[in-house]
Amino acid sequence: MFSPGKNDECYTPRSGVLPILKYIPEGATVWCPFDTADSEFVKEISKRNPCVYSHIAAGGDFYEYEPEHWDVIVSNPPFTRKRQIFERALSFGKPFALLMTNAWLNDSAPKQLFSEVDLQLLMFDKRMKFGRGEKIDGYWDTPPFSTSYFCRDLLPKQIVMATLSAR
16 A cells, blocks of 8 residues: 655745746646645746646546646656656656656666656756745755756756756
8 A cells, every 4th residue: 555755745936846937838738746726836837838737635646637638747746656656657658847856866767767768857056945834934944855857858958957046
């Protein structure tokens, strides 16, 4: 039986969403499969693209649910069951950008999963701060690891560097 990790529900700040926006094709419908209406992904993407979202708490289990129409996945998935999340994302054969810990590159799973498909990384100049609902002293938590968008068929080259704003 699947047991979610205690840190699986972390929120991406607006500053973490902004760098990926310029790579989303204009007019593409974006599916945010791990998000609610309050997500910064949904808020920012909806300003320029059609956006559908789903969340397991509202019955949108990523392993069972798929919206009727979408073109690109963009989200911050739970870090638990990373391999299964990327297997499912790759199975659609569509572009995606999913935030993931860079430490996962040391695992055999991404090497196996992306052996036939080019892995693209949108990497950052510093660690992204994530939230768990409440800010501490006005800031969200900075994890002890760095993250990147792990992408398929979205970036202009395999590795792109981006700057995160301070907030």
